[in-house]
Amino acid sequence: MTRTLTALSARRRHPAAVVVLIALALLLVGGLYAAFAPRTAQATTSAASAQDIEEGKKLFLANCASCHGLNAQGAPVIDGQNAGPSLIGVGAASVDFQVGTGRMPLAQSGAQAPEVDKVRFSQEQIDLMAAYIASLAPGPAIPDEELTDVSGVGDEEIARGAAIFRTNCAMCHNSSGKGGALTAGKYAPDLTGTSPKHIIEAMQTGPQSMPVFNDNTISPEDKRAIAAWLSRDDVRPDPGGLTLGAVGPVTEGLFAWMAGIGLLIGCAVWLGMKSS
Template structure:
């Protein structure tokens, strides 16, 4: 009997053995899966990198498939859309990468929405338009670096842009359902593109109006606003004196009236 008990005791496995075995199995399975996923991802990235080098011919095909209905097969324009002669690659990049084009529906203004194409596809279409009819092109990195004269840029912006975009770049309403968009998330490239190409209701600022250094200063000012909180305290949406006056009228005078009523009630 003693030997039989000894055998049974020696043949029993610890309760933790099953847990250890399961843990080891899971670790091995996870390791194999992670290695396979990394290999697949590397292969996918490699194929994507080789596929992103789109040519002007690719841009032409994309344009003819998605834009020619309104702008014509040869950029000549139609009743549904304007000619693109002379607009240049900068205007194409701006309109398509901000989602304004392709246009969802006719209206007072093309709204901004998520883009329908990748960056490489957009650049390819822009290059195609530039090859057919050259126009404004991409600026140098120095123009977009945000290291211009912020104070001068603020002065130029207030003089030329604030009447539509608000002095803080918060945007504003225009006539007939149109509006000037807010600039608090606009990229430096699109700031420059808007000044050079004059999209929708915005005028074109050529070098005779604003030279390259002036444009750099304006971009620097807008980037400063994006990167720094309002030094005046609560910005109230940066909508200007109307919102500020309404706030003072409702909360400021309202508080004074409330205090006056409270004092009168206490005195009675």
């Protein structure tokens, strides 16, 4: 009996037992994390038919492949010019944002792709190209209508969106969303008039100099609250009166300086005329 207990005790103290226990613990922790961790919305091809993907590929090859490569893998730098980056893994949301706002196809190379009023493709064509890009690798999906419809958002949610915007976005886009200058000729665009869908897609994909705010950083509900606040001009009053473009203290200081100097000059002229 004593020998049996001694053998069992030796087996339990075997170095391999420690390795087995650690491996089991890691498997358990990994399984629990995979089961309960929040998931970022990913584009899937289940909703897009093979025909849609093929039609989207044709549109891509005809309009985008010259910069982004025949397989959307990106193109090398030619003669020092910036080539199109790889689109593998950017998701359908990136295509919908870039093409839907007219930033792509890019008219000419520059520090930043500007938004244009005239979009070259219909929404149907944009959806086809988005389906093709989404079929290459998982990426952020186009937000559904329930998330982009901000018509029923209440005042409390809008106030929360304003607070989140000022914490995460105002350093570039200005506290009122009017945009601002960045480095190397880049800029944070004015968000006035931008649709809730494109605002949410920009947060999901991080276009150009903008960082990505995935669902672990800003939840879908908070993204919707931000989009609702930016879409409602009536909840962004200007109690100070004249906004001067709402671009910050530079224009306000310049206006005050010019107005003050003008007033002083006017007073000096008036006093000179009166004394004569």
